[in-house]
Amino acid sequence: MQNIRAQFPILKRKVNGKPLAYFDNAATTQKPVSVIDALTRFYREANAPVHRSVYSLGVEATERYEEVRTEVQKFINAKHAEEIIFTGGATESLNIVASSFSEAFLKAGDTVLVGDSDHHAVIVPWQAVAEKKKLKLTFIPVADNGVIDLAAYKTLLKTKPKFVALTYISNVLGVINPVKEMTALAHKAGAAVMIDAAQSVAHTPIDVQKLNCDFLAFSGHKMYGPTGVGVLYGKKELLERMPPRTFGGNMIAEVTREKTTYAPLPAKFEAGTPPIAEVIGLGEAIRFIQKIGFKAIQKTEGELTAYALKSFAKIPELSLLGSKNAQNRIPVFSFIMCGVHPHDIATLLDREGISVRAGHHCAEVLHRRFSITASVRASLTFYNTKAEIDRLREALIRTVKKFNG
Numbered sequence: 388m389q390n391i392r393a394q395f396p397i398l399k400r401k402v403n404g405k406p407l408a409y410f411d412n413a414a415t416t417q418k419p420v421s422v423i424d425a426l427t428r429f430y431r432e433a434n435a436p437v438h439r440s441v442y443s444l445g446v447e448a449t450e451r452y453e454e455v456r457t458e459v460q461k462f463i464n465a466k467h468a469e470e471i472i473f474t475g476g477a478t479e480s481l482n483i484v485a486s487s488f489s490e491a492f493l494k495a496g497d498t499v500l501v502g503d504s505d506h507h508a509v510i511v512p513w514q515a516v517a518e519k520k521k522l523k524l525t526f527i528p529v530a531d532n533g534v535i536d537l538a539a540y541k542t543l544l545k546t547k548p549k550f551v552a553l554t555y556i557s558n559v560l561g562v563i564n565p566v567k568e569m570t571a572l573a574h575k576a577g578a579a580v581m582i583d584a585a586q587s588v589a590h591t592p593i594d595v596q597k598l599n600c601d602f603l604a605f606s607g608h609k610m611y612g613p614t615g616v617g618v619l620y621g622k623k624e625l626l627e628r629m630p631p632r633t634f635g636g637n638m639i640a641e642v643t644r645e646k647t648t649y650a651p652l653p654a655k656f657e658a659g660t661p662p663i664a665e666v667i668g669l670g671e672a673i674r675f676i677q678k679i680g681f682k683a684i685q686k687t688e689g690e691l692t693a694y695a696l697k698s699f700a701k702i703p704e705l706s707l708l709g710s711k712n713a714q715n716r717i718p719v720f721s722f723i724m725c726g727v728h729p730h731d732i733a734t735l736l737d738r739e740g741i742s743v744r745a746g747h748h749c750a751e752v753l754h755r756r757f758s759i760t761a762s763v764r765a766s767l768t769f770y771n772t773k774a775e776i777d778r779l780r781e782a783l784i785r786t787v788k789k790f791n792g
């Protein structure tokens with residue numbers, strides 16, 4: 388893993404005179420040299436528009452772009468390449484589903500389930516759609532350990548929702564929800580299922596056919612790829628019946644003064660010039676992950692998880708939100724500290740070169756569930772080290788002493 392760490396140039400830099408310890412990977416991961424090089428190589432040697440050119444450069448760019456679609460298809464084991472829609476990120480993917488699925492399939496009075504641990508990128512689009520279409524939005528509660536409350540979920544399914552949004556891994560608590568089982572239960576109750584996989588894609592292998600979800604969304608930049616690109620997976624038979632959300636070039640079959648007919652999948656949902664370089668960078672990120680392999684990733688991250696939990700347990704003032712168990716989670720930890728505001732903690736840690744997040748992490752509903760308004764989040768990935776966790780622990784102890792005497 389030290390060798391892999393060396394592939395991330397930014398990890399060598401100093402912040403405020405101290406070596407950077409980057410613990411904000413749930414917000415965005417750093418980029419390996421192979422991804423950075425793929426982007427610059429594309430702009431230096433291969434830049435051209437896709438889908439509309441007969442000249443060689445444009446044809447090459449189109450081939451590369453479409454190859455990545457096939458790579459993503461294999462990465463998440465989708466049945467068809469056209470089930471992979473490139474978007475600007477998970478947020479856009481989740482918005483497309485909320486607005487397009489509801490327009491195609493939902494009517495006033497229908498129930499939609501979202502979750503207390505969902506990111507705002509799930510909750511807010513569905514709130515907007517629910518208001519417009521007079522849908523009933525119900526929240527699936529989480530248990531004290533942060534996992535979705537299965538018993539409550541089963542009871543809610545008796546209300547016969549038409550749509551269920553599930554978060555695979557909470558961006559605040561790091562807990563892995565049993566989404567496969569929950570998807571099967573939702574289908575039995577007659578609901579379509581969308582999985583927000585923004586926090587899982589870099590940490591766990593994803594197989595959409597095994598999960599049997601109807602939609603799944605993630606971002607490139609949380610999996611060592613570039614910003615500005617994401618993926619929406621959707622079952623072909625559903626996407627084909629759903630209306631496009633953005634209108635313009637590339638998504639049409641024919642345009643006359645009277646009427647436009649739309650292109651088949653995936654173009655129907657990819658209006659305008661797409662993020663070409665970013666898609667190519669995403670392909671490189673997938674190759675980077677596959678070279679390391681999820682087995683090695685999960686082994687290293689499991690060790691970091693256990694070590695971090697042990698380290699946090701040595702600080703009596705620190706209260707971890709959700710599960711304190713190393714099993715069934717990724718190394719994402721949110722906590723509060725007696726007598727110190729999260730923003731003060733983040734500011735003092737930054738002076739020591741340690742980057743953590745403070746606030747509600749786009750999950751206000753979840754923070755209210757735990758009767759707080761903000762927390763500190765340290766989110767790790769395989770390139771973090773035990774030595775960095777030691778620095779974090781020591782810095783937290785110093786911070787508490789400074790504030791509490």
Ligand SMILES: Cc1ncc(COP(=O)(O)O)c(C=O)c1O
Pocket residue numbers: 413414476477478479506508509554556557558583585586606749
């Ligand atoms: C669980 C979850 N869903 C969705 C998103 C939105 O991703 P993006 O901001 O890349 O669109 C995030 C980002 O933090 C997230 O953690």
